[in-house]
Amino acid sequence: MASLLIWALKTAGYVVPRRFVEGALMSRVAGLVTAALLASLVIAQALGNNGTITVDARVPAVGVAAILLYFKAPFMVVLLAAGVVAAGLRFLGLMV
Amino acid sequence: MAEEFNAHHHRRARNQGFQVAAAVSLYGVSFGALSVALGFSIGQTMVLSLLMFSGASQFAFIGIVATGGLTAVGAAVASAGLLGVRNGLYALRMSPIIGPGFFKRALAAQLTVDESTAVAVAQSDLTSSRHGFWATAFSLYAGWNISTLIGAIAGDALGDVRTWGLDAVAAAAFLALLWPRLTSREPVVVAIGAAAVTIVLIPVVPAGIPVLAAAAVGIISGIYRHRVAPHAPERTEGGAS
Numbered sequence: 443m444a445s446l447l448i449w450a451l452k453t454a455g456y457v458v459p460r461r462f463v464e465g466a467l468m469s470r471v472a473g474l475v476t477a478a479l480l481a482s483l484v485i486a487q488a489l490g491n492n493g494t495i496t497v498d499a500r501v502p503a504v505g506v507a508a509i510l511l512y513f514k515a516p517f518m519v520v521l522l523a524a525g526v527v528a529a530g531l532r533f534l535g536l537m538v
Numbered sequence: 539m540a541e542e543f544n545a546h547h548h549r550r551a552r553n554q555g556f557q558v559a560a561a562v563s564l565y566g567v568s569f570g571a572l573s574v575a576l577g578f579s580i581g582q583t584m585v586l587s588l589l590m591f592s593g594a595s596q597f598a599f600i601g602i603v604a605t606g607g608l609t610a611v612g613a614a615v616a617s618a619g620l621l622g623v624r625n626g627l628y629a630l631r632m633s634p635i636i637g638p639g640f641f642k643r644a645l646a647a648q649l650t651v652d653e654s655t656a657v658a659v660a661q662s663d664l665t666s667s668r669h670g671f672w673a674t675a676f677s678l679y680a681g682w683n684i685s686t687l688i689g690a691i692a693g694d695a696l697g698d699v700r701t702w703g704l705d706a707v708a709a710a711a712f713l714a715l716l717w718p719r720l721t722s723r724e725p726v727v728v729a730i731g732a733a734a735v736t737i738v739l740i741p742v743v744p745a746g747i748p749v750l751a752a753a754a755v756g757i758i759s760g761i762y763r764h765r766v767a768p769h770a771p772e773r774t775e776g777g778a779s
Contacts (some may be wrong), residue, residue, distance in 0.1 A: 466768060471760030476773040477725040478756030479598065479621055480716035480731035482749045487601055488709035489746075495740055503706035504592045504713060511717045518564050524710035528703030 499537040503528035544665065555674030562653055563681030565593055572597075572708055575699045576604035580690040585674025587686040591679065592651055592716050593605025595621045598749075606685045606745025620753050620760055624671075628655040649675035656693040728759050729740045 486506045489495045503524040510520045531537040566587065572584040578600060586596045595618035601615035627652050636646045637656055658671035699705050720726050732752035739748035 467761065467764045469627055470764050471757055472627055473719070474725060474728045474763070475620050475753050475756035476594070476611040476624055477716060477719045477729045478752045478759075479617055479749060480594065480712050480719070481600055481729035481732040482752030483598055483617075483712040484709055484716060486605065486740065486745075486749060487705065487712055490605060490740050490745070492568065492605075493741060493745065495737060499703070500706040500709055503703060504709045507710035507713050511714060516561075517714050518568070520714050521568050521707050521777045523711050525703040525707040528706035529701065530703075531613040532700065532703070 499528040499531040502531065503538070543662075547661070547666045548662060548669040551657065551661050551670035553674035554660070554694060555654070555670050555672075556677050558657055559674055559677035559681050562593075562678060563685045566682045566685030567689035567692070568707065568711060569593065569596055569600075570686040571693030571696065572688075572689075572704055572711070573600045574690045574693035575696055575702070575704045576600050576708075578603075580687070580694060583690045584683070584687060586604075587683050589619065590622075591682065592618075592622055592625060593682075595619075597708070597715070601712070602746045602749060609744060610746035613750050617746075617749050617753065624652075625650055628652070631655060632658060632671065633679075635664065635671065637668075646671070646675070646767055649679060651675075651678070653678055659715050724763060728756055731755050731759070 484504070488500045489497065491498075506527045507520045507524040510523055515523075569587065570583055571584065573596075574580060578586075583600075586599065590596050590599070598621055599614045599618040602617055606613065630648060630742050632646060632650055632655055633643075636643055656676040657674040658667045661667040661670050683717050693704075696702055696704070716729065720729060731754045734754055735747040735751050739751055743751075
């Protein structure tokens with residue numbers, strides 16, 4: 443149901459805009475909203491834990507991901523490295 | 539001579555599209571695996587890829603619902619929608635390239651994402667743009683959905699998210715989607731502000747709300763910056779769907 447709702451919302455986004463969305467302001471806002479949302483999602487996913495802030499194996503994993511992104515590593519390499527770091531630290535009992 | 543020249547350009551545009559689609563489709567594997575690992579069924583995961591067909595929106599949706607449960611669905615829908623707004627802006631750009639025809643435009647609308655738009659606008663002439671757009675669009679749609687299914691089936695066999703570090707993979711995925719957008723000071727400052735707002739709000743409001751507050755930060759700074767410096771350089775296009 444929720445997926446269908448989003449699909450409708452997205453399609454509406456295609457039909458409505460044209461004249462409404464045109465211009466520098468909307469493109470400025472759209473770009474910055476995307477950056478803000480993604481930054482927020484990084485934090486929520488890396489530190490959030492049922493309404494608390496928790497520092498665990500996700501933090502070093504995201505740190506490694508950031509270093510790899512800085513050196514322009516491909517998307518899949520970044521994701522795999524993050525998974526390996528977090529899973530490895532947990533497997534070794536070094537972090538929860 | 540001119541025809542041969544054109545055919546060469548069209549072929550090159552299509553090949554660019556196929557290559558971009560092949561590389562980006564690999565994200566689909568991670569999306570599928572993550573979605574199933576976070577508790578969505580294979581069917582639900584496929585509905586997201588088939589209908590939403592926008593990587594960042596899909597990752598955001600499953601991430602927010604997974605942390606906040608059913609109460610966060612509203613926030614998840616709103617976030618996914620806001621992340622989809624830029625596709626509407628791409629549509630404006632693609633409109634003259636696609637040309638008239640209701641069915642063709644409706645189909646193009648669903649397939650207008652970062653990659654298909656990027657390949658289309660990178661071409662030097664109109665027909666090459668068309669070739670590039672449709673080649674990217676169709677191969678990406680097929681590749682994205684096939685790889686989502688592969689990832690979902692693989693994810694189903696994995697079990698606990700945390701054992702495999704998939705919670706960290708999700709965070710890394712958002713970071714990787716954000717990274718190519720940090721091309722100037724403006725998005726960097728806004729991203730830091732949004733991150734700070736999120737940290738402050740997570741302990742005090744229900745899941746999903748911090749992300750919406752961060753979106754508000756983006757909207758307000760966009761309006762403010764437009765007033766202060768209306769002709770500042772636009773951000774460069776690119777990034778994953």
